[in-house]
Amino acid sequence: MPLSLPQLFSFSSSAPRYAGISTPSTFCDRFVEPEKGTSDASGMLGEGGEGEGEKVFDYVICGGGTAGCVLASRLSEDPSLRILLIEAGESDQKLLFSRIPAGWPNLFKTPADYAPTTIPQPSLRNRTLYQPRGKMLGGCSAMNAQCVQWCAPGDYDLWEKKGATGWGWTNLEPYFRKAEGFVPDASQPGIGSDRGTEGVWKSRHPGEAATNEITKAFVETGPKVGVPHNPDLNRATNTSGITRFQAHIDARGQRSSTSAAYLPSSVYTRPNLCILTRTTVERLVLSSDGTKCVGVVLAQEKDPKKGRFVARASRDVILSLGSFGSPQLLQCSGIGPRATLEKAGVECVVENDGVGEGLKDHVLAGVFFEVRKGSSWEWVKDPVKTLPSLIRWLTTGTGPLSSNMAEAAAFLRSSDVSPTGDVVVKRAKEGERSGADLEIITAPVWYLNHTLTPPPNTSGDYFTMASTVLHPHSSGSVKISSGSVWDMPLIDPGYLKDPRDVEVLLAGLRLIRRMSTTSPLSSYLLKPTSPSMTPEEFATATDEQLLEHATETAETIYHPMGSCKIGPRDEGGAIDPSLRVYGLSNVRVCDASVFPDTVSGHPVAAVIAVAEKFADMLKAEVLESKGARL
Structure with a gap:
C-alpha cells in the first residue's frame, strides 16, 4: 500500500515540538518510485531517535537533482544507513521531452522547471533574465543540453589554492572516471581509451545521424581560422580546441540523467532508501542553541493550513538544491548574512556572510544566421514534421532526436583572438590560466531567448553561434x-x-564573425539575423555595435555556481572543505553552489564528481564513527 508522511514521521507524545510544528495530518499519500509511481515501503525504516518509536533517517537529502540522486544512490549502498531523498518535482522518467535528447527546450516554463528570473541586470539594459532550473528527479541533468566536460585540471587546482583543500584535480579525477560509463561510437574511433567505462552515468558521441551537417562544417572551419581540432576535450593534457560534444546519452539513445543513471529500479527499491517527490523542504529545524539541525520541515502546498511534517536526521542534513535553492533554504532558516536576513524579516540564528554571496554564471551572446533551406534542425520544432523521427527514436534510439542540439563548440583563450577574429594560440604566461576562458557554442536551430522568441521567418532555417564567458570576474x-x-x-x-568580461565576450563575437565568412561554414550561411543590426552592419560592426547587440540578446547558459562556496570563512567561504556549513555541526551542501570558482565549460560532470567524492567522504565518516563505538 502507499506510504503516507504520517507513517514516515510518527512522533510519540514525548517527542519535542519544534518551532510550532504540531503532530502532522495527512497531506501526502504517496511514496513515489522514480520510474513507476507508488510502492509499498512499509517496514523500510528502523526505529531510533530521541522519542520512543520515532522513525529517524541517518541522512536527509534535500533536493533530488544532479547531485542529490548521486548521493542517495551511493549512501544507500550501505544497508545500515537510512536515507531520505526529498524532491519538489516529479520523476524525470515520466517526461518524454526529458528522455528524448533533443527535447529539452520543450521543458522550459513547464511544471518541470522552477523558472526563476534575475533581478534587472544594469549591464544588460536592465533586463530580467529567465533562468531555467530543473524541478524533477535528476534536476538540471534531466533538462540540460547534455554536454559532458571534465573541464581543465587547472580549474580544480585553483579551487584548492582558494582554500578547498582536498578538491584539487588529483583528488577529483578518479571520480570523473568512477561516474562515467563512456560508450564508444563508430563515428569517433579511438576516443575514450582513457575514459571511465564502468560507471553508471553513460556518455557518448550522439553519432553521425544525430549530428547536423552545419555542425560538421563548423568543426571543419575551426582550424582554418586558427582553432585546432580536438576530438576529445576530456583529456587532462588538452581541454581546448574545436570539437563535437560528447553527451550524457546512453546506448539506447536516451538521456542519461543522474536519476536514470543512479536511481534505477535496483536502487530505488532498496529497503533503506525512501524517495519523496512533490515535497518541498520549507526550512531547517535547528536545536535550541542553533548549532545543529535536528530535522527539516516538509510540505506539499504553500497553504499553511495543509499541514507540515518534520523529517529527522541522526547524522547530517544535506542540501543539494542548486546554486539558487541551497542558499535560499539556509537563509529562510536563519542562516546567512545578518543584513540579508533582517531585511527579509528573518531572525539571524547563525551568521554566515558567505551564504548566497559570490554567485557566478556563464553568460552568452548569440549570433543567429539564416541558412540554406533544409540544412538545420529547425523542423524539429514542428510536431507534424517530427513524427517520423519520433517513431525512429522510439524504435531504434537513433536519428535527429538523439541529438543534444548543442552539438559542437570551440574552447580557447580570449587573449588568442586577434582584432580581425583570427586565432593565434600562444603559450600561457606565468600566472595566467592555461585553460579556456571563452566558448563558442553552436546549435543548428534559432536559439534566441532560449527558443522562446520565434525567428523572423518561421519557415526558415537557422544556425546559432554564441560567445560565452567561462571565467567571469x-x-x-x-x-x-x-x-x-x-x-x-x-x-x-x-x-x-x-x-574584463566584456572583452572576453567581444573576442568571441569577433571570432564568430570571422568563422561565418570562412569555408566550409560560410557555404551554409545566408545572412546574420540580428534584432539590432542588418547583415551589412554586422560585417563591419565596431566593438561598440557588437556590444550593443550583446546586451540586447545575452542570456544565461544555465551554469550558476559558487553561492555557497568552499573557502575560508573570513574570505567569503560559506562551507569548509568537508562541505559543512560554518556555524552548524551537521548541515552540509553538495551541488554547484560549493564551487569556489567557475569551471572552463559545462559543469554537470564536475557536480557529479563532487557528489561521488562527497559520498565516499561520508562513508568514511560512518566507518570511523562505527570504529569509535567498538
Missing part, C-alpha cells in the same frame, strides 16, 4: 525576498559588471 548574489521558500529569491548574477 563579475559576481553577484542570491538573497531571499521573504522568509518563505515558496517565494523566489532575488537572483543577481551581476552579468558583465566587470569590463
